[in-house]
Amino acid sequence: MNKRAMRYGGRLMALSAAALGMVAAMTLPAAADDGPTRKQLIADCASGEGKCSFNEPVLGKAYLGNFRQVSNSLYNCSTSPATQSIGWSDSVGSTDSVGVSVTAGGKIAGIVDVSVTANYGHTWSSSHEENSSLNMTVQPGEVGWISRAQVMQTVSGTWQTHYDSPKWGHYYWYIPDTITGPAPNGTDGQNNAVVVKTRKMTSQEQASCTAGNRSGRAFVVKR
Numbered sequence: 001m002n003k004r005a006m007r008y009g010g011r012l013m014a015l016s017a018a019a020l021g022m023v024a025a026m027t028l029p030a031a032a033d034d035g036p037t038r039k040q041l042i043a044d045c046a047s048g049e050g051k052c053s054f055n056e057p058v059l060g061k062a063y064l065g066n067f068r069q070v071s072n073s074l075y076n077c078s079t080s081p082a083t084q085s086i087g088w089s090d091s092v093g094s095t096d097s098v099g100v101s102v103t104a105g106g107k108i109a110g111i112v113d114v115s116v117t118a119n120y121g122h123t124w125s126s127s128h129e130e131n132s133s134l135n136m137t138v139q140p141g142e143v144g145w146i147s148r149a150q151v152m153q154t155v156s157g158t159w160q161t162h163y164d165s166p167k168w169g170h171y172y173w174y175i176p177d178t179i180t181g182p183a184p185n186g187t188d189g190q191n192n193a194v195v196v197k198t199r200k201m202t203s204q205e206q207a208s209c210t211a212g213n214r215s216g217r218a219f220v221v222k223r
Contacts, residue, residue, distance in 0.1 A: 035168035038098060041161050041175050046107050050161035050173075054115040060154035062188035065092075067195070071146035073221045075201065076138040077209035082218035083138075088146040088194070089131035094181030102126045102179055112179060116155060124155065128182035136196050138218065141206065144198040145223070151190045153183035 044050035071088035094102040094109070102108050104127035116124035128150060138144035156178040163171055185192045201209075209215055 035170070036173065038175055038177075039100070041159065041173055042096070042100070042108065042177075044161060044163075044167075045111065045159060048107065050163055050167075052111055052159055052161050054112050054157045054177075055160055055174075057112070057115045057119055057155050057157040059116070059120065060156065062151050062153045062183045062190045064190050064193065065150045065152040067147040067149045067193070067197075069145050069197075069223055070148045070194075071134075072223050073143050073145045074136055074138050074218060075143045075205065075209075075214075075221060076140055076218045077214050078216050078218055079140050081137050081139055084136060084218065084220075085133050086136050086146055086220075087131070087133040088148065089129070090148045090150070091129045092127060092150045092152075092182045094126040094179055096180075097176075097178040102181065112155060112157075115157065124181075125184075126179075126181050130192075132194075134194065134196065138198055141201055142198045143201055143205065144196060147195055147197050149193045151183045151185055151187055151192055152180060153187060154178050154180050 041050065045052035068090075070090040071086050074082065074084055074086060076082040093104065096102060102112070104125075106126075109126035112126070113124045116122070130148075134146055136144050136146065156176070159175045159177055161173045161175075163173075165171075167173075183190075
């Protein structure tokens with residue numbers, strides 16, 4: 001084989017590789033960084049414009065989330081301990097990897113639930129609500145409140161969006177995502193926690209004890 005034939009053959013191979021690459025680009029799913037933003041794709045999933053699935057979900061290990069105040073505050077301006085029953089309520093939702101809320105009962109939550117149920121045999125919930133009451137004792141010159149921490153868990157997977165007609169140049173788009181939401185109490189040995197917390201009043205709060213009818217008594221301030 002002479003050098004001219006070798007060069008000609010090399011050009012044919014290069015052209016064939018380029019053509020195969022063009023065909024692959026037209027048929028394979030495209031990554032979101034090639035066109036639309038994550039927000040645009042998720043919006044199409046939520047509206048139904050894109051036929052979406054949440055593929056290969058992987059549940060992370062459950063952990064106890066941060067404590068946060070879930071009740072009103074009890075201030076004690078008296079000279080003796082104050083004990084009172086305080087009601088509390090807590091609502092915990094889910095967010096995706098960029099902090100966008102995953103609305104309970106919405107299409108996105110439903111798609112994730114179907115995927116998790118199919119792969120793990122149990123349902124996935126995007127929100128949790130709970131309320132109760134607790135007796136709280138606050139020492140003189142202190143303020144108390146109730147805090148709660150929820151068991152949380154991540155679920156990671158890949159959104160696949162299929163359009164009836166090409167959008168942004170493709171029928172299929174995919175995007176990885178991780179959603180963090182509440183998990184059932186006891187998951188992976190983790191349990192929800194409700195605690196009473198107290199602290200010393202600030203100098204400004206102590207000064208307010210002499211205002212109006214607060215002197216010598218305990219009172220509640222809404223959170």
